[in-house]
Amino acid sequence: MKLKQLEGLLGGLQQFPQPKEELEQYPTGPHIASRMLFTAENSFEDVSNKVVADFGCGCGTLGVAAALLGAEHVLSIDIDPESLEIASVNAEELELDIDFIRSNVLELGWRGPIVDTVIMNPPFGTRKKGADMDFLSVALKVASQAVYSLHKTSTRDHVKRTALRSFNASSAEVICELRFDVPKMYKFHKKKEVDIAVDLWRFVPASHQRST
Amino acid sequence: MRLLTHNMLSSNIKGVVNGFPLRIEVEKVVEKTVEMNGEFLKKMFEKVDWKALIDASRAMGYTELPEEADSSMLDSDEFLNRFHHALLEIHLEEGALVCPETGRRFPVNKGIPNMLLHEDEV
Ligand SMILES: C[S@@+](CC[C@H](N)C(=O)[O-])C[C@H]1O[C@@H](n2cnc3c(N)ncnc32)[C@H](O)[C@@H]1O
Numbered sequence: 115m116k117l118k119q120l121e122g123l124l125g126g127l128q129q130f131p132q133p134k135e136e137l138e139q140y141p142t143g144p145h146i147a148s149r150m151l152f153t154a155e156n157s158f159e160d161v162s163n164k165v166v167a168d169f170g171c172g173c174g175t176l177g178v179a180a181a182l183l184g185a186e187h188v189l190s191i192d193i194d195p196e197s198l199e200i201a202s203v204n205a206e207e208l209e210l211d212i213d214f215i216r217s218n219v220l221e222l223g224w225r226g227p228i229v230d231t232v233i234m235n236p237p238f239g240t241r242k243k244g245a246d247m248d249f250l251s252v253a254l255k256v257a258s259q260a261v262y263s264l265h266k267t268s269t270r271d272h273v274k275r276t277a278l279r280s281f282n283a284s285s286a287e288v289i290c291e292l293r294f295d296v297p298k299m300y301k302f303h304k305k306k307e308v309d310i311a312v313d314l315w316r317f318v319p320a321s322h323q324r325s326t
Numbered sequence: 327m328r329l330l331t332h333n334m335l336s337s338n339i340k341g342v343v344n345g346f347p348l349r350i351e352v353e354k355v356v357e358k359t360v361e362m363n364g365e366f367l368k369k370m371f372e373k374v375d376w377k378a379l380i381d382a383s384r385a386m387g388y389t390e391l392p393e394e395a396d397s398s399m400l401d402s403d404e405f406l407n408r409f410h411h412a413l414l415e416i417h418l419e420e421g422a423l424v425c426p427e428t429g430r431r432f433p434v435n436k437g438i439p440n441m442l443l444h445e446d447e448v
Pocket residue numbers: 137138139140141142143169170171172173174175176191192193194197217218219220234235236237238
């Protein structure tokens with residue numbers, strides 16, 4: 115599938131009608147989401163024929179993108195039932211077979227190294243400090259091949275250090291820097307926070323090095 | 327929810343030592359046909375817990391998986407078809423996943439399991 119085609123399909127997805135502030139619900143726009151998954155597939159072969167998990171899937175954009183690019187099994191997880199309902203309609207309309215789970219990503223129990231790749235746009239931690247790093251810590255335990263995630267550029271050094279030292283990632287690389295429009299839907303957002311610099315990261319978990 | 331998903335989830339309630347496999351309570355099963363990918367199945371065969379998969383597929387009413395399986399069977403198309411069907415095509419649409427130690431039910435509605443823990447379970 116071509117990048118433009120992927121971006122077009124993602125642009126047609128329904129998004130949070132009433133975003134919940136405390137869960138940091140804002141969608142990854144079609145431009146960023148399509149590039150994120152397109153790079154994962156075409157530069158790193160982390161998507162097609164893989165088991166992919168979408169952490170904090172919201173209305174499902176990233177998992178839908180993975181399924182469109184040929185992921186064999188997509189497991190999308192969110193704590194919010196209303197978002198999951200929209201996400202499953204989004205998947206159905208594109209005739210994609212995606213599994214959804216309602217859970218707190220930080221509390222779900224896993225067996226075995228079945229997930230290859232985790233993709234996520236975690237809460238940046240504006241409401242709950244460190245939320246994005248909590249997600250990353252779990253993602254690096256669950257994924258056996260790669261983790262793709264978005265983090266504020268202002269936290270770049272911290273993210274790298276923590277991933278490598280505390281979470282035992284065998285690599286942590288910024289793939290590109292992006293401008294992320296956090297919509298003005300939250301009253302507490304000051305104007306300067308509306309358009310923020312965000313890094314797209316690719317992490318390789320520790321276990322992968324051992325198994326190859 | 328596919329049985330592949332079932333094969334990778336476990337109950338994470340505080341104090342539970344062995345939360346896998348979750349028992350399946352079935353109210354409604356749906357089947358959705360997907361294209362078979364032999365390479366994927368071969369890779370998955372190494373990773374799935376076979377016993378959990380047979381028990382789960384039986385609970386869902388599918389009894390064609392052999393009791394014992396080894397990798398030489400992956401050369402048989404008939405075996406691959408059955409494995410494919412059990413792993414990816416049968417979905418638990420309504421019912422529950424039940425913690426094997428505590429009996430706590432995690433309800434499944436419209437195919438979505440609710441694995442959210444109560445405050446005193448974390
Ligand atoms: C920034 S949004 C991203 C949504 C979606 N992945 C996307 O890219 O459009 C973060 C999502 O994480 C969910 N979330 C927040 N905390 C969570 C938690 N502890 N467990 C599971 N999901 C959570 C929110 O409900 C929200 O849908």
